Amino acid sequence: MRVGALALQGDFREHLAIIEGLGHIGVEVRTPEELDDVDALIVPGGESTTIGRLATIYGLIEPVRRRIEEGMPVLGTCAGMIFLATSTTGPDQPQLGVLDAVVERNAFGRQVDSFEMALDVTGLDGPIHAVFIRAPWIDKVGGSVEVLATVADPETGRDRPVVVRQDNIVATSFHPELTSDGRLHELFLGDH
Amino acid sequence: MEPTAEHGTDRVKRGLAQQLKGGVIMDVVSADQAKIAEEAGAVAVMALERIPADIRAHGGVARMADPAKVEQIIAMVSIPVMAKARIGHTVEAQVLQSLGVDYIDESEVLTPVADTHIDKRAFTVPFVNGAKDLGEALRRIGEGAAMIRTKGEPGTGNVVEAVKHMRLMTAQIRSLTTLDADELMNAAKDLRAPYHLVAEVAETGVLPVVNFAAGGIATPSDAALMMHLGCDGVFVGSGIFKSGDPDVRARAIVEATTFYQDPEKIAKVSKNLGEAMVGINIDTMPAEERMQDRGD
Numbered sequence A: 001m002r003v004g005a006l007a008l009q010g011d012f013r014e015h016l017a018i019i020e021g022l023g024h025i026g027v028e029v030r031t032p033e034e035l036d037d038v039d040a041l042i043v044p045g046g047e048s049t050t051i052g053r054l055a056t057i058y059g060l061i062e063p064v065r066r067r068i069e070e071g072m073p074v075l076g077t078c079a080g081m082i083f084l085a086t087s088t089t090g091p092d093q094p095q096l097g098v099l100d101a102v103v104e105r106n107a108f109g110r111q112v113d114s115f116e117m118a119l120d121v122t123g124l125d126g127p128i129h130a131v132f133i134r135a136p137w138i139d140k141v142g143g144s145v146e147v148l149a150t151v152a153d154p155e156t157g158r159d160r161p162v163v164v165r166q167d168n169i170v171a172t173s174f175h176p177e178l179t180s181d182g183r184l185h186e187l188f189l190g191d192h
Numbered sequence B: 001m002e003p004t005a006e007h008g009t010d011r012v013k014r015g016l017a018q019q020l021k022g023g024v025i026m027d028v029v030s031a032d033q034a035k036i037a038e039e040a041g042a043v044a045v046m047a048l049e050r051i052p053a054d055i056r057a058h059g060g061v062a063r064m065a066d067p068a069k070v071e072q073i074i075a076m077v078s079i080p081v082m083a084k085a086r087i088g089h090t091v092e093a094q095v096l097q098s099l100g101v102d103y104i105d106e107s108e109v110l111t112p113v114a115d116t117h118i119d120k121r122a123f124t125v126p127f128v129n130g131a132k133d134l135g136e137a138l139r140r141i142g143e144g145a146a147m148i149r150t151k152g153e154p155g156t157g158n159v160v161e162a163v164k165h166m167r168l169m170t171a172q173i174r175s176l177t178t179l180d181a182d183e184l185m186n187a188a189k190d191l192r193a194p195y196h197l198v199a200e201v202a203e204t205g206v207l208p209v210v211n212f213a214a215g216g217i218a219t220p221s222d223a224a225l226m227m228h229l230g231c232d233g234v235f236v237g238s239g240i241f242k243s244g245d246p247d248v249r250a251r252a253i254v255e256a257t258t259f260y261q262d263p264e265k266i267a268k269v270s271k272n273l274g275e276a277m278v279g280i281n282i283d284t285m286p287a288e289e290r291m292q293d294r295g296d
Helices: A012-021 A032-036 A048-057 A061-069 A079-084 A183-189 B010-019 B031-040 B052-058 B067-076 B090-099 B134-142 B160-176 B181-191 B195-204 B220-228 B246-258 B263-270
Strands: A002-006 A025-029 A040-043 A074-077 A085-088 A099-104 A115-119 A128-132 A137-141 A146-152 A159-166 A169-172 B024-028 B044-047 B081-086 B103-107 B127-131 B147-150 B210-212 B234-236
Touching (some): A025 A032, A040 A183, A048 B246, A074 A183, A079 A085, A099 A169, A115 B010, A128 B010, B010 B210, B031 B044, B031 B067, B031 B246, B067 B090, B090 B103, B134 B160, B160 B195, B181 B195, B234 B246, B246 B263
Parallel strands (some): A002 A025, A002 A040, A085 A099, B024 B044, B081 B103, B147 B210
Antiparallel strands (some): A099 A137, A115 A128
């Protein structure tokens, strides 16, 4: 399978290393032509405002949205989750709006509040080691969105969705690409 | 039982720098400049009292920014906020951490207070440090730095020193990978760097942390050149807000950093940018004015 990573900014190389480790071909995607050539897409971690702005200028918003609506598997991590979602709780920024969810950016706080922990995810055998960097959580989900993992909000104790799936879309608040565990990548590619 | 969350680990500290890769971090001295930088697509801003070119021009002692200003910048933008502390000034770093800064730059642009650097392992917030060569980079990583940048020669608008530092680091890494195991201790001695880090780089062929370019980057082509040389991203100090049209130049440098392999796109964004900052020739600069020689 040819698996692309949106390579405008962020840690797309880490994602592609995992993809190649799973036996797929990893492809950097910066243009609509490069998008035509992949079977699945990853929107990596990075800064969502930067990725959104570059995606707008270089005409990627509509083509990526169309491919996802046609059923292309897509994984969004952290900034990628924000980019896939309908809206944020903050000011407007460019988003694809394919994932029926409202995301709160930097929800866990600033960098000193960033953390790593073992996390149980529905559909994976055994916990995954999850690295949360200035991470978002999902504030609200639509009816077609399945919540696969939650983390307790440190202030209120309320469970906040951090891994969700909606048909061909998987999104995570944390960074599976910062560890060598490829199970979430297998999950979005339907490898098991 | 609720699983334990660990804060301030190497992976969490280095992980933020990994998110900034392929991006541009811009020096700002006010909340308004921070907003311009964010809207132009900066991945982070660096808060400081004066930009390097002005520090150079004014002379005197350069310190961390006013905490009130740092707070205004944090309140203004949603992207990470970095701030500079003086080399060896542990308390400036503690103050910046308490303000909620996302990364601290222990920077030669400010006036050093010691020959020793800050013990960065004692902090939850991550640090970035400058380096002229591999040995200096590994000494800083040994002290706990989670990100490295070339020193270059800040505030000059002249990228020659950053190019020199990046090329040297790359050549030194390449040469380490050719050594036999019994040669690594001598290499560590020559580099004046911790043995375990030298052995790690010899094995992997890459620095264990993200490495950005900094010092003298003034144009989209400068930024793309540093990416071409293998940097993970770019800091732009005086180059943006000392130029004729900061907003347009900032956008152009962001696009050139992403599309550094595409000369046609770089040509397009480089058109009609207005006046670039005036450059300074390093050859004619008196030795005592060289910021890159501060800290080693």
